[in-house]
Structure formats: structure tokens, C-alpha cells
Amino acid sequence: MPINYYIFLSVALFAIGIVGVLTRRNAIIIFMCIELMLNAVNLLLVAFSKMHHLKAYALNHATTVGTEAQLFVFFIMVVAAAEVTVGLAIIVMLYRNIHSVDINFLNRLKH
Amino acid sequence: MSKFVFLIPLLPLIGFLINGLGRNFLSRTAVIMVGCGVLIASFITSLLLFKEVASPDFTTQVIVYFDFIKTAGLDIKFAFQVDQLSVLFLLIITGIGSLIHIYSSAYMHDETVPHFARYFAYLNLFIFSMLLLVLGANFVVMFIGWEGVGLCSYLLIGYWFKNKDYNNAAKKAFVMNRIGDLGFLLAIFWMLSQFGTISYLELFPKVATAPVYVITCITLLLFVGAMGKSAQIPLYTWLPDAMAGPTPVSALIHAATMVTAGIYMIARSNVMYSLAPHTQDVVAMIGIATALLAATIALKQNDIKKVLAYSTVSQLGLMFMALGVGAYTAGVFHVMTHAFFKALLFLGAGSVIHAMHHEQDVMKMGGLKKYLPITHITFLIACLAISGIPPFSGFFSKDEILIAALEKKPIFYVLGVATSLMTSFYMFRLYFLTFSGKFRGTSEQEHHLHESPKAMTFPLIVLGILSIVGGLVGIPAIFMGDAHVLGKFLAPVVVSQEILHPAIHLTHSTEFALMGGLIALILLMIFIASKKYANLSEPENSNSGISKVLANKWYVDELYNVIIVKPINVLSSFLSRIVDNKIIDGFVNGIGRSVQYSARQFRLLQSGQVGSYVLIMVVCIIIFFIFQLFWKF
Numbered sequence: 001m002p003i004n005y006y007i008f009l010s011v012a013l014f015a016i017g018i019v020g021v022l023t024r025r026n027a028i029i030i031f032m033c034i035e036l037m038l039n040a041v042n043l044l045l046v047a048f049s050k051m052h053h054l055k056a057y058a059l060n061h062a063t064t065v066g067t068e069a070q071l072f073v074f075f076i077m078v079v080a081a082a083e084v085t086v087g088l089a090i091i092v093m094l095y096r097n098i099h100s101v102d103i104n105f106l107n108r109l110k111h
Numbered sequence: 112m113s114k115f116v117f118l119i120p121l122l123p124l125i126g127f128l129i130n131g132l133g134r135n136f137l138s139r140t141a142v143i144m145v146g147c148g149v150l151i152a153s154f155i156t157s158l159l160l161f162k163e164v165a166s167p168d169f170t171t172q173v174i175v176y177f178d179f180i181k182t183a184g185l186d187i188k189f190a191f192q193v194d195q196l197s198v199l200f201l202l203i204i205t206g207i208g209s210l211i212h213i214y215s216s217a218y219m220h221d222e223t224v225p226h227f228a229r230y231f232a233y234l235n236l237f238i239f240s241m242l243l244l245v246l247g248a249n250f251v252v253m254f255i256g257w258e259g260v261g262l263c264s265y266l267l268i269g270y271w272f273k274n275k276d277y278n279n280a281a282k283k284a285f286v287m288n289r290i291g292d293l294g295f296l297l298a299i300f301w302m303l304s305q306f307g308t309i310s311y312l313e314l315f316p317k318v319a320t321a322p323v324y325v326i327t328c329i330t331l332l333l334f335v336g337a338m339g340k341s342a343q344i345p346l347y348t349w350l351p352d353a354m355a356g357p358t359p360v361s362a363l364i365h366a367a368t369m370v371t372a373g374i375y376m377i378a379r380s381n382v383m384y385s386l387a388p389h390t391q392d393v394v395a396m397i398g399i400a401t402a403l404l405a406a407t408i409a410l411k412q413n414d415i416k417k418v419l420a421y422s423t424v425s426q427l428g429l430m431f432m433a434l435g436v437g438a439y440t441a442g443v444f445h446v447m448t449h450a451f452f453k454a455l456l457f458l459g460a461g462s463v464i465h466a467m468h469h470e471q472d473v474m475k476m477g478g479l480k481k482y483l484p485i486t487h488i489t490f491l492i493a494c495l496a497i498s499g500i501p502p503f504s505g506f507f508s509k510d511e512i513l514i515a516a517l518e519k520k521p522i523f524y525v526l527g528v529a530t531s532l533m534t535s536f537y538m539f540r541l542y543f544l545t546f547s548g549k550f551r552g553t554s555e556q557e558h559h560l561h562e563s564p565k566a567m568t569f570p571l572i573v574l575g576i577l578s579i580v581g582g583l584v585g586i587p588a589i590f591m592g593d594a595h596v597l598g599k600f601l602a603p604v605v606v607s608q609e610i611l612h613p614a615i616h617l618t619h620s621t622e623f624a625l626m627g628g629l630i631a632l633i634l635l636m637i638f639i640a641s642k643k644y645a646n647l648s649e650p651e652n653s654n655s656g657i658s659k660v661l662a663n664k665w666y667v668d669e670l671y672n673v674i675i676v677k678p679i680n681v682l683s684s685f686l687s688r689i690v691d692n693k694i695i696d697g698f699v700n701g702i703g704r705s706v707q708y709s710a711r712q713f714r715l716l717q718s719g720q721v722g723s724y725v726l727i728m729v730v731c732i733i734i735f736f737i738f739q740l741f742w743k744f
Contacts, residue, residue, distance in 0.1 A: 021725055107719030 291339015
């Protein structure tokens, strides 16, 4: 598959994520949108990595060039999973305190 | 002997430190012993040094002590130069200084001990600076001494610091001197950049290589320095006000030594002045103008010290005229004789003031002759000396100056004669008002009149003798060929005085005739003064016409006040109120205020709405992207 498809898909996902973050007020949905953006970037990383690998593979079948990024993405996903845990824990605490997950109520830092 | 030269200034410095630091626990006797002792020791050292310098096989010696300033291309050493000129000044300073220290020990007896010690500390510091000034082997060491004597002059004029007028007089002296010092400093810098050295021995052989305009400018700047220190037009007004200090200070600093520093400087750099005829003209003209102006003012002053102060200014003017016409030896000669008789006059005046319980107005004196016999005789000697009656010392030096002026420019001679006549008139006016006639003060003052103690009369007698015989070192050739001892002594340090194109060539008979005529005129002046003032009973009225102008010193102080002080005050109040308060403060406060204002506006961005933060973040990121696309960093 040409690389363009991957790029378009990632950009679309990223844009959806941005729009979601900007427009929604529900903290969980914003959180999901952030994850969406993160994964759009991951997808792009894997796609470019694969592209580089294929290019090197054509010259030398024994090469491992371009596979590092695919491993790297796993690390990102692990870190993201940890982050999601913390983030969701915050949201749960938020709900327990103010009985809402609407971020527009969270304006007390102003003072 | 010359390896002990450093002792000469060091001893007064030690005296200064002892008296200055120990003023709260030394006894009065200890203060006197230290203050006078160091100076007498210094005088004896100077005498021994003089003996060596006077020997025929002496050559100028420079004694280097340490590197004072040493950087690439600039090497100024702290060094002393011993030659005929410096040793002559050493003798004058330490000799008269010793006498005046002894005199002061009695004159200042009313002061409490700490102040008494402070006085002696200042005097010793002054002597130290003055010795540094004349001993320095380059202009920088001279400048250190120059500033030092200025400082001591300030401290001693304002010695009675509780009196506001005295403080103002001290400040005036300091500021006026500062104007002159600037000229001196600029001259030093110019010499450094032009010749690369300011040591006398290295500098003077080089000066002939420089263009004439450079030498003219340097010598003019040096002369500005001399104007300040030696009280010449236009910077002379501080000297009469300097009489606020104790009388021995006036005698030492403002008559005998410090004010002659300018003469010393010009005599020291006579090689340069001889190469700059225009400067010489300026020096001579300013000198004679000062001499005349001050003499006219002195005619109508009633304060005994003011008369002497103006007389000092006038005599200094004569000395500058001598330097200006190239008669350096005559100028230095007059410095010496003037130091004798003017110190004597001031000390005599001090004795009178002491007897009168600090009354200085001559209109309230009179008839003091029978109460103060020693003061009277010595004062009379000094008056005769300053008037130029032979064989008193002033006659020889003044005559030498006048003859030199006549040979160079006859107009200077005429003006010089006029000054001399006025000098004899106002000096004898002072003498008769003080010592003859009837006493015009209160009967209580009359009751307390007494001759001063021995410590005060002894210096008077010594100076009296010196005033009589001091002139004999410079007997002109017409009386006795080859008898000008001083001229021969100073010959190695002074450029030849042969005037190339004398305006008038004098034969001995014309010289005798001129001398005789002058003496006759002076005697006539004394006679007129005696007629007018010997039996004055009513205070003189000077409220009209020219005498009012003279009594008010030609209104020069008022003139300076209007053309210099007032505009500067207006300018500084403008700068303070408008420029400083409005513009500079406005600028600084404006920055603060604009920061506060903008902070108040930016604060509104901090809405607390997470959505808006995110929006701003996204917008900024987009802006960065756009920048990156169109703007290659």
C-alpha cells in the first residue's frame, strides 16, 4: 500500500482528535480524543518505519534497518497505557468530588 | 646627603599621623613638641641638603623610590628631584613653616587640646604635601602635592567649622582650585600623549621638538592650574575669603608657601614657557592685571587681614609678570623675599588680632605702637620691605622684576610702578591706622592690650631680620658686579635670561635714575599716607564714588554671582526639576507602570477554562507550523 494512505488516515485521526479535544466538554471523551491523536502518531511512525525497512530489505534481505521504530511504538503504547491509568484515576477522583466530569466546572486554578 | 631626602617630607607626615591619631589623648605640650619638632628636624635636613646642593660640583639628582604607575607604554615613577630650585623652596617652606608652627603654638592656645592637635595635624599634612609638590621629579608627584595642599588649605580655612561663613569660604577655595586643577590635569595628559613622559629630566630636552601650538596650549593649561592655586584673575576671589582661617594659616599657606606653588610650577617648566612666547605674554598680562586690580582693592579694605590678602594677590601678580617677561630668577627671588615679609606681616597682624581679642577692623585700632613694641617694629620693617625701600629685601626683588619688565615691554614697567606705589600707600595706610594715632576701640579692649608671648614674638624677630637682609642674596649688578648670589645659584635650572631684543637698553645711569625716582615716589606715597591716616580719629567714610566700588572689591564677587553662580543654579534646578524628575524618573517609572498595565491585561487570558487553554495551544502550534513552512530558520 502506498504510504500516502497511511498519512491521510493518520492526519484524519489526528484532526478528529483535535476537534474532539476542542469541542467536547466531557473529560472522558477529551481523554479518548487525546488517545486518538497519540495513536494517529503511532500509526504514522509504524508506517514510515515499514517503508524504510522495505527499502533497505530490497537491497539486503538480512537487514533490520527500519524495525526500531516498530519496537519503539510498543514502548509508546506501554507508556500511554500507564498514562491512561493515571488519567482515568484523576477523572474518577474528579467525579467523586464534584459529581461531574464537565471540564468547564474546573476553573478554580484561575483564582 | 641626598639619600636622606625622603626624610624631609616623611617627618611632617609622621607628625601628622601622631597628632591626627593621638589628638584625644596627647597633652598640649606633646602636640607642640611633635608638631614643631618634626618640622624643625625637617628644616635641619633641608639645610644639610642645601649645603650639598650649594657646593660647586653638584649636579641635579633624581632619587627614584618606586614605580607609581606602570603599564604598557606608561611608566611613572615616584621620584624626588633635588636641584637648586627645589632646595630653595624646601628651605622657604620648612624654615618659614617652622617659625609659623612655633608661632601657632602660642596663637592657638585658646583651643581645646583635641582641636589644637587637629590644627597641628593639618599644618603638618600641609607641609608634607607642599614638600611633595616641590620635591617631585615629575608632574604627577607634583600634582599629588598640589592636590594635597589644596585639601589642607580647605581643611584649615574651615578649621572653625562651626561658622557657616568659614565653611563657605573653604568650599569657595576648594572649588576655585578645582577649576585650575582641571587645567593642570589636562596639561599632564597632553604632555604624556605628546612626549610619552612627564619626568622633568626626560621631558624638557624633548619639548623643542614639538610644534609651537602644542607647547603654547600645554603651557596655557599649566598656567590655568597656576591661576587657581596662585590666585590670579579670574580665579583670585578665593584668596581674600581664605582669611577665614586662623592667622598663622594665612601666613603660611595663603601668603608664604602654597600660593607660590603656581610660581614654582612655571619656574620649574621655564624651558617650556621660553618656547611659547604667546603664553608668556598671557602670563605677564594676567599677572600685571591681577597686581593692579588687587592693589586698588587693597586701598579701601578695613579688615587687616583682607588688606594683606589683596596685597598677596597683588604681589603674586607681580611675580607672574616677572615669569611672563622671562625673568624667572627675579620671580623666584620675589617669592623668597615675599615669603619673608608677607609671613611677617600676617604674623604681625595675628599678634595685633591676638592683642585685640579677635578684632580685625583697623578702624577700631590705632595707637598700638606703645602696647605692642616688638610687633610694631617688625611690622614696620615688613611694610618698608614690601614697599621697596632699600636696603630691605623687597626692594631688590621688586626692582629686578621692574627692570626686567622695562627691558621687555615698557608698559609693564609703568603698570608695575603704579602697583608698587599703591602697595606702599595701602601698606602704610594699614600701618598708620593700626599703630599710630589714638586708640579707637572700646576702653575694655584698650585695657587688655598686651604684647604677645615670646613664642609669637620670636618668629616675628627672625622674620624681621630675614626681611631686612633677605634681599642681599640678589644685589643687582649696578651696585656690585657679580653679587647676584641667587641668580648664580639658580642658573643651572633656569634658561638664560638674555632678552634677545630688549625694547630699551638700559645704561647704569638710567637704571639709577629710575630707581631713585621710584624710591622718591614711594616715599611720597608713604608721606601722603601718614598725613591722611596717622592721626585718624573718625572711621573713614567710603560710601561714595570710586571708593565705594573699591571697598566692595569692584563687585567682582557679585559679578561672578550673577554670571556664573546664578546661571548654574538655574540650570541645575532646571535639570533637577525637569530633566531628572520628569524625563529620567518618568522613563523609569513608565517602564514599571507599563509592565504593571500589560500584566493586568494579560492576566485576563488566565480564564481557568481548560477549553480555551487548549484552543490557544492549538492555535499557537498552528502558527509555529506556518512559520516553519514560510520562514527558514
